[in-house]
Amino acid sequence: MNTSVVSDQELISQARDGDRHAFRELVDRHEGAVAATVRGMLGNSESARDVGLEVFVRFHRSMSSFRGEANLRTYLTRIAINLSLNELKRQSRERKRFSGLDEAEPEDTRKHPDRKIMDQERDAMVRAAITSLDTPFREVVVLRLINGLSVRETASALGVPTGTVLSRLSRAQEKLRVLIKPLLPDYHEYE
Numbered sequence: 182m183n184t185s186v187v188s189d190q191e192l193i194s195q196a197r198d199g200d201r202h203a204f205r206e207l208v209d210r211h212e213g214a215v216a217a218t219v220r221g222m223l224g225n226s227e228s229a230r231d232v233g234l235e236v237f238v239r240f241h242r243s244m245s246s247f248r249g250e251a252n253l254r255t256y257l258t259r260i261a262i263n264l265s266l267n268e269l270k271r272q273s274r275e276r277k278r279f280s281g282l283d284e285a286e287p288e289d290t291r292k293h294p295d296r297k298i299m300d301q302e303r304d305a306m307v308r309a310a311i312t313s314l315d316t317p318f319r320e321v322v323v324l325r326l327i328n329g330l331s332v333r334e335t336a337s338a339l340g341v342p343t344g345t346v347l348s349r350l351s352r353a354q355e356k357l358r359v360l361i362k363p364l365l366p367d368y369h370e371y372e
Contacts (some may be wrong), residue, residue, distance in 0.1 A: 189253040197244055204244075207253070208237050214254055214328055215261045221323030222265035224312050228272070232264045239264070251337055258328065258338045262320055269316065310360040318353035325350055 187203075189210070195203035215236050216229075223229040239260050240247075247256065311322055324335040325346065336343045 190249055193244060193247060193249070193253070196241075204241065207240075211254055211257050212237070215257050217328050218258050218261040218323055219265055220308075221311060221327045222262065222319060223268060224308060228268055229265075232261070232268050235264055236261045252334075255330075255334055255338045258324060258330070259340075262324075262338065266316060307357075307361060310357050313360065314353055314356060318349050318356060321346055321349040322353045322357070 187206070189207065192203040192207050196207065212233070216233050219229045219233045219236070223232060236257060240257060247253075251259075311319060311327075314322065320339055321335060324330045324338055325332065330338065332343050332346050336346045339346070
């Protein structure tokens with residue numbers, strides 16, 4: 182039995198030839214990174230799930246033109262970011278259209294005695310803080326800190342120099358500190 186792992190490039194070649202199992206393997210390998218990127222950009226929402234699916238639909242359509250100059254994970258991440266940005270623009274237009282309507286505030290559960298719930302709330306606040314960052318900063322945080330891409334991979338995915346990634350990451354971390362500190366009464370415990 183051959184236990185070698187088939188490369189992404191080989192799977193892409195097989196999928197181009199109509200092998201549905203090869204495409205499914207590509208999706209299985211990379212759906213976690215795509216989901217983390219989209220959730221980082223859009224939060225955990227129905228639109229994030231839709232965008233995540235659309236990433237693979239777009240990849241399937243463009244597979245014949247994929248030359249492999251970037252690794253597949255970077256390529257899919259770039260698609261995920263672009264589609265997420267499109268969705269954010271769409272949501273912004275929709276919010277402007279319906280700006281007179283009041284949005285429901287999330288229920289405050291900070292005083293709940295159960296530590297698990299407090300941890301979940303803290304995580305939700307951090308995700309909300311990340312989502313509130315301006316797009317260039319959010320992209321870097323999602324790719325570098327959440328998805329674990331290297332600085333070089335992040336720069337490649339965003340099409341910017343590595344120095345820009347480092348600068349944006351530094352500024353994003355400072356903005357997150359400012360955003361998160363007032364939300365967490367026991368913030369000093371996490372420093």
